[in-house]
Amino acid sequence: MDTTKKLYYSSLFLKFLMGVQLILIAGFLFVYFHSMISPETYDQLIVTEEKQIIYKFDHLKVPDTYNEWKESDQLFYYTKLDAWSQFRVIWVKIVGFFIYFFITGLFLKFLKNTNSFEVFFKDNIQILNKIIRLVFFLWLFHMILNLLQNPMTMIFEDLDQPMHITRAKVSFDFLVYYPIMVIFFFALREVFKRGYELKQENDLTI
Structure with missing residues (x-):
């Protein structure tokens, strides 16, 4: 497979990723606003300790009281979370996918620029x-989220005030992965800058 075809298929793949990201963003927005109107629709929606959102296909009975929840599997039911916890769980995902969407779009432009040698540099x-x-920015975003790791809050009918659930897992992988990405792109940028400078020197020589 020649380079042109590889770039073409790579561009298609990036467009596919951008489409998936837009669908996920739209999906999270729909869940957030629709759950305000019809919360019972999302009884199967579970939030993990890592703040991931999963859908349980098994029929689940959402506990009404705190005692029922203690005697169950102690899952974090999205519909039992208070308004702020729901907002934080959903909108953190939306912001993250928006940033990834823009990064993917920039990669797509990066590939398209290979058609022109001048623009390429x-x-x-x-x-x-x-x-x-x-x-x-994504690195700072994750750092702030981990530093301000507030417990999720669930509301039960038998309690006078919301129950704060402090059990949560915090991942510090971002402290390694994002700096490595920044270093990689920084080095790549310097390579392109040097290549552009050499091209200008060659043009002047000619």
Whole structure:
């Protein structure tokens, strides 16, 4: 397979990823707003300790009281969370997918610029700068979320006030992965800058 076809299929794959990301964003938005109108529709929606959202296909009876919840599997039911916990769980996902969507779009532009040798250097340097800033922002975003790790709050009918659930898992993988990504894109940007400088020197020599 020649380079042109590889770039073409890579572009299609990135477009597919962007489509999936948009569908996920739209899905989370729909769940967030529709759950306000019809909460019983989302009784099977569970939030894990890592703040991941999963759908249980097994029929689940959402416990009404705290004692019922204690005697059950102690799952974090989305419909039992208070308004702030629901907002935080859903919108953290939406913001994250938005950032990934823009990064994927920049990668798509990066590939398209390979059709022009001049643009390949100049514009791709700017694109890499934007990717570095977005990845750095994503790193800060995850750091703030982990530093401000508030417990999820569930509301039960038998309690006078909401029950704060402090059991949660915090992952610090972002402290390794995102800096490595920033370093990689920074090094790649420097390679492109050096290549662009060499091209300009060659043009002047000619």
